[in-house]
Structure formats: structure tokens, C-alpha cells
Amino acid sequence: MKKQLQPIDAEALLQEHGFKKTPLRIMLLEVLSLSPIPLAVKTLQRKTKKVGADPSTMYRALNAFIEAEIVQAITVDKTKVLYELVQTKNHMHHIVCDSCNTVESIPFCVKNIDQQAINMSRLFKKIYSHQLAFVGTCRKCLRTVR
Amino acid sequence: MKKQLQPIDAEALLQEHGFKKTPLRIMLLEVLSLSPIPLAVKTLQRKTKKVGADPSTMYRALNAFIEAEIVQAITVDKTKVLYELVQTKNHMHHIVCDSCNTVESIPFCVKNIDQQAINMSRLFKKIYSHQLAFVGTCRKCLRTVR
DNA sequence: ATACAAATGCAAATGATTTGCAATAACATA
DNA sequence: TATGTTATTGCAAATCATTTGCATTTGTAT
Numbered sequence: 001m002k003k004q005l006q007p008i009d010a011e012a013l014l015q016e017h018g019f020k021k022t023p024l025r026i027m028l029l030e031v032l033s034l035s036p037i038p039l040a041v042k043t044l045q046r047k048t049k050k051v052g053a054d055p056s057t058m059y060r061a062l063n064a065f066i067e068a069e070i071v072q073a074i075t076v077d078k079t080k081v082l083y084e085l086v087q088t089k090n091h092m093h094h095i096v097c098d099s100c101n102t103v104e105s106i107p108f109c110v111k112n113i114d115q116q117a118i119n120m121s122r123l124f125k126k127i128y129s130h131q132l133a134f135v136g137t138c139r140k141c142l143r144t145v146r
Numbered sequence: 147m148k149k150q151l152q153p154i155d156a157e158a159l160l161q162e163h164g165f166k167k168t169p170l171r172i173m174l175l176e177v178l179s180l181s182p183i184p185l186a187v188k189t190l191q192r193k194t195k196k197v198g199a200d201p202s203t204m205y206r207a208l209n210a211f212i213e214a215e216i217v218q219a220i221t222v223d224k225t226k227v228l229y230e231l232v233q234t235k236n237h238m239h240h241i242v243c244d245s246c247n248t249v250e251s252i253p254f255c256v257k258n259i260d261q262q263a264i265n266m267s268r269l270f271k272k273i274y275s276h277q278l279a280f281v282g283t284c285r286k287c288l289r290t291v292r
Numbered sequence: 293a294t295a296c297a298a299a300t301g302c303a304a305a306t307g308a309t310t311t312g313c314a315a316t317a318a319c320a321t322a
Numbered sequence: 323t324a325t326g327t328t329a330t331t332g333c334a335a336a337t338c339a340t341t342t343g344c345a346t347t348t349g350t351a352t
Contacts (some may be wrong), residue, residue: 019330021319036268041308054332059309061330075221079340081308084199095263095270106266110256117241117280120252122182124241127282134263166298166349187339200301205340207299226308228340 008033008085017068024053025061029070029085038074038082038094038103074103074131087144093132099141154179154231156228163214170206175216175231183249184220184228184240220277231244239278245287253276 010029011021017041019025027086031047032039039047045058051062058127062083072086074094084092092105156175157167165171177193178185185193191204192193208229211217218232220240228249230238238251260273 015155018329022318022330024331048209055308056310056333057331063310064330073224075224076225078219078221079308081224092264094275095267097270098274102269103194105268106263108263108266110259110262113256113278114280114282116209116256117174117252118185118282120254121241121250123248123250123284124243124280124282126245127241127280128281130278132259132276132278134260134273134276136260136264136270138269139271140269163299168349169297170300201339202302202341204299208343210299225339 013070017070019068021065023051024048024057027051028058028061029065032071032083032085034062035084036082036104038105040080040082044083074133093134095134097138097141099137100136102138104138159216163216165210165214169197170194170203173197174204174207175211178217178229178231181230182251184230184251186226186228190229220279223273239280241280241282243284243287244281245283248284250284 004049008029010026012023013029014021027048027050028044031044034132041055041058041062044062045053045055048058062071062073065074069086071083074082074084080101084105087105087107093108095104095106096102110132114130117130118124150251151273154175156172156179159168159175160171173194173196174190179191180208187204187208189203190208191201194204197199208217208219212219215232217229220228230251233253239254240251241250242248256278260276263276264270264273
């Protein structure tokens, strides 16, 4: 059972949010929508090199999308920032491979988890959201001897 | 029921790991052990300013501690890196306040969560650990009108 | 007391991300 | 279709956190 990747109508999405349909922004959304995993800025630059945008332009686009809640940034370790489309349908969590660093997003929900956390907390009274990340070894790396 | 903070024997800990007992490293471990929340580098610099260490020295000490698994770094959002002592006794998760950014660590465990994640995953076969972070509003900020 | 390795301070390098500004491209509308 | 407004872009420079090289100092074992 493979994950279905529905390609997004990037132009429509840009329009809905009042953005102009520029080559970079269109391609950026397409690349993100076609990726089964969250992507680093470097990867995005490589995958959109056809439109040849400046790094600053890339960051501005990503930040605009984050502001508009089209895209979200996730941080899996101290330094690595990855971007992915916001999935409105299901709430996603992540698994990172400790060997090749691939990150997979998985729809996943633990019932009452926010309430359980509140119950343990001394300082908090209200929780809006949570992030859950797993670290493991992907099938491919398990196969590779190292 | 307040959280008990057992002050650590910093010198013993350094010795166990073959580190030299320098003023910065001793104080750093003491500060971390006395904090109920993970701390940013800036905060650590402020709290250890009595020993007046260079930022590079601070980073080298933190990285050495991470390498030795005495300390762990957590990243709650795109940019913010926080450090805390590794809690061997209980596995901790975090709640971040969306208003004042305070981070609280809470002992917390969801049964079978790793297995549940594996079951949802297409790419992963083995999970070693997970991190769970909540975003909410702390009691103090809930009281403050803004 | 001596000697060796680890830890430090300082300055400079790095690397990711942001910003100012002038030029350009997209869009609305006339 | 032409035109004006505004968002978007490229470029260069600024920022900011973190790392590194190197000479010096400090801790520790002998």
C-alpha cells in the first residue's frame, strides 16, 4: 500500500492565497507536493534549479508560504530544517533515519495525548498542538552493511 | 507536587567521563542540573558568566557533553536549540509556551507508540527512539492579557 | 616537580538565513 | 491591449549562531 501523492494545483493554490504565479513559486509547490518526504532547502534548490532562483528568493517564498500556512518547517535535529506542504487532512508526524537521514511523514494520532501531557505538567494549562518525531533505521539502510 | 531537582555531583560526573574539572564545565553541569527546563546557549552564558568563558569554549563543552551523552540538545522550533541533562531515569518530552517560549520537560510515555509508528510507515522497519513536543500556553501567560 | 593531553581564549572562517534596495514581472482594470 | 500598482526578484551586504586553527594555559597522572 503505497502512499498516494496527489499533485497539487499550484497555480490555484497561489491564487487562493493572493500570491502571484511566478515560476519559482509554482515549481516550489509542485516539488513539495510531489515529495513523499519533507525537503531541505538545498534539495529544493536542486529540484527547482530549472527556474534558477536566488537563495534569498527561495527563503522568501518559503517564509511567505509558512506565513500563509501552506507549508510547514520541521526541525528533526539541532540543525536540519525541512519543509513540507501542510496536510490539512491528516496531522502528520515524522520518522528520521539515523543512517541516511531520510525523513518520512506519517499520519498518526495518539488519542488524548494532549490531555495526558497537561496532566503531567506543572507549568502548563493549555495545549494547542504537538509534534512527534521518531528516530529509526529505514529498510534500505538496514540492508546496507556498515 | 513540585518536581524534585536533585543537584548533580558535577565533578564526579566529569571524572567518570574522563573530562577535566574546569570551572566552566563544573558550573555548566551544575546550572543544567538545577534547571527545571532546557536552556538556550544565551541563557547558559548568562548563568555561567561568573566563570567568564568564551562562546567557543561553551560550545565545545556542550558538544563534548553531547558526545558523552551527558547532555542532549533539543530543537523545538526552526531555530531554537536548547540543552538539558540527559535523564536516564525517565524519558522526557517537552511542552513549549507559544507566548513566552518557556519549555518544560515532562516524563511521559505512550505505550507501543514506536510500534504504532512502524505500522504506519512505508520506509521504516526499526525505531530506536522518539521525541514528542507540545505547544501550549503556560499558566503564567494565560493570566497575562495580551 | 615535570610532562602530557585536554581545555581555553582569541580571531577568523563558515554556513544558513535575512535584509535593503533598485529592477522586474505579474495582475487588475481601464 | 496598454498602463499603473504591487508583489516578487536578484544581488550584495549584513546578521547570527556555531565552528575551527592555533598558540597558551590548566588539570592531572607520574
